[in-house]
Amino acid sequence: MDTRSDPGAPLTPAVFAILLSLAEGEKHGYLIMKDARAPEGGGVRLGPGTLYGSLDRMMRDGLVAESGMSDDERRRYYRLTAPGRRALAAELRRLDAAVKSARSLGLFPNGSRS
Amino acid sequence: MTSDRVERIYSIALRLYPKRFRNSYGSAMLQAFRDARADRSLSHGVVARTILKDLIVSLVKEHLAMLREAFGRPALLFNAFVLTGISTILALALYAIPQQVLRQGANDPQIAMATDLAVYLNQYGVTDGLSQGALTARGGGIVDMAKSLSPFLIVYDDKGRALGSTGQLDGQMPAPPQGVFDYVRAHGEERVSWQPILGTGHGVRIAAVVERVSGNQPGFVLAGRSLREVEVREAQVEHMAGLAWIGMLALILFGTVAFGWFARPKIA
Numbered sequence: 001m002d003t004r005s006d007p008g009a010p011l012t013p014a015v016f017a018i019l020l021s022l023a024e025g026e027k028h029g030y031l032i033m034k035d036a037r038a039p040e041g042g043g044v045r046l047g048p049g050t051l052y053g054s055l056d057r058m059m060r061d062g063l064v065a066e067s068g069m070s071d072d073e074r075r076r077y078y079r080l081t082a083p084g085r086r087a088l089a090a091e092l093r094r095l096d097a098a099v100k101s102a103r104s105l106g107l108f109p110n111g112s113r114s
Numbered sequence: 115m116t117s118d119r120v121e122r123i124y125s126i127a128l129r130l131y132p133k134r135f136r137n138s139y140g141s142a143m144l145q146a147f148r149d150a151r152a153d154r155s156l157s158h159g160v161v162a163r164t165i166l167k168d169l170i171v172s173l174v175k176e177h178l179a180m181l182r183e184a185f186g187r188p189a190l191l192f193n194a195f196v197l198t199g200i201s202t203i204l205a206l207a208l209y210a211i212p213q214q215v216l217r218q219g220a221n222d223p224q225i226a227m228a229t230d231l232a233v234y235l236n237q238y239g240v241t242d243g244l245s246q247g248a249l250t251a252r253g254g255g256i257v258d259m260a261k262s263l264s265p266f267l268i269v270y271d272d273k274g275r276a277l278g279s280t281g282q283l284d285g286q287m288p289a290p291p292q293g294v295f296d297y298v299r300a301h302g303e304e305r306v307s308w309q310p311i312l313g314t315g316h317g318v319r320i321a322a323v324v325e326r327v328s329g330n331q332p333g334f335v336l337a338g339r340s341l342r343e344v345e346v347r348e349a350q351v352e353h354m355a356g357l358a359w360i361g362m363l364a365l366i367l368f369g370t371v372a373f374g375w376f377a378r379p380k381i382a
Contacts, residue, residue, distance in 0.1 A: 034153070047165050047167065048144075048146040048147055049169060056135070
């Protein structure tokens with residue numbers, strides 16, 4: 001269950017980038033950081049502190065779950081939960097609506113009014 | 115700087131995070147740091163800037179999160195709020211009760227004096243009574259209201275003009291506000307704290323009891339005395355009540371912080 005105080009609120013860039021990265025499947029910390037840094041992953045430069053702080057809160061909110069750990073505890077693996085997937089979908093719909101609106105206003109450099 | 119030294123500095127910096135966070139994620143964070151440094155697609159400058167910014171921001175964030183966990187619990191805050199309310203009421207009572215006792219007690223000699231003189235003047239009238247030495251029989255000389263703490267008497271006629279007194283301020287016989295006489299006409303007696311406006315203004319405040327004199331020559335009797343000593347004691351009481359209040363608030367703050375810290379939620 002999504003236990004955020006306001007489940008309908010827009011996600012922070014860090015949370016969005018983490019959810020988007022985990023939508024592909026289970027990943028460990030550095031892979032998530034790498035995905036988030038890529039433009040298609042949100043273009044967010046996450047450091048280890050921000051990443052694990054966000055993951056800690058996201059686990060408490062039920063958006064992600066820890067799925068495994070290396071024997072030496074150096075690598076922790078995370079996966080998306082059903083509420084996390086719903087939160088990501090809701091955010092993507094919100095962004096999609098914003099993009100459509102911007103496109104209709106001709107705000108994209110190569111776009112045109114539809 | 116060698117790779118080992120950089121890693122050591124980062125692992126030392128990790129000790130600055132709250133213990134729970136450090137225990138849960140310290141190893142994983144260090145591994146992510148190693149991975150970032152080993153990533154050939156990133157320049158050392160970009161990694162250094164990202165890590166430094168991340169350290170500053172996330173350290174603040176995690177410490178604030180820890181404080182929220184420890185002290186942001188509704189029950190803890192509600193208890194602190196209730197205790198603060200109780201201590202505030204107690205401090206107000208500590209001030210108000212002695213203050214009222216002191217202030218009411220300040221009227222005691224005047225009540226007896228005013229009643230005694232009013233009974234006498236009821237019998238003889240204010241003018242005749244004064245000419246028969248009603249005041250000289252009750253006062254041992256003129257009281258300087260600005261300096262003396264002794265009680266004094268003033269007799270007024272029915273229009274509120276002073277006819278005689280055993281006390282003076284700047285050589286004059288002060289009169290209370292006109293409304294006081296109107297009230298005494300209707301109710302027979304009034305007790306007031308009053309600051310005479312005479313001369314250079316000594317700031318002297320008087321605790322006065324005013325009684326009605328009826329009969330053929332009606333008027334008023336005022337018995338008063340300076341509140342100077344009472345006000346000094348009131349200030350002491352206020353000071354002590356204020357100190358007690360601050361002490362109680364400090365105790366509540368300390369107790370809340372200590373309880374919040376020792377009873378903070380333990381999350382593995």
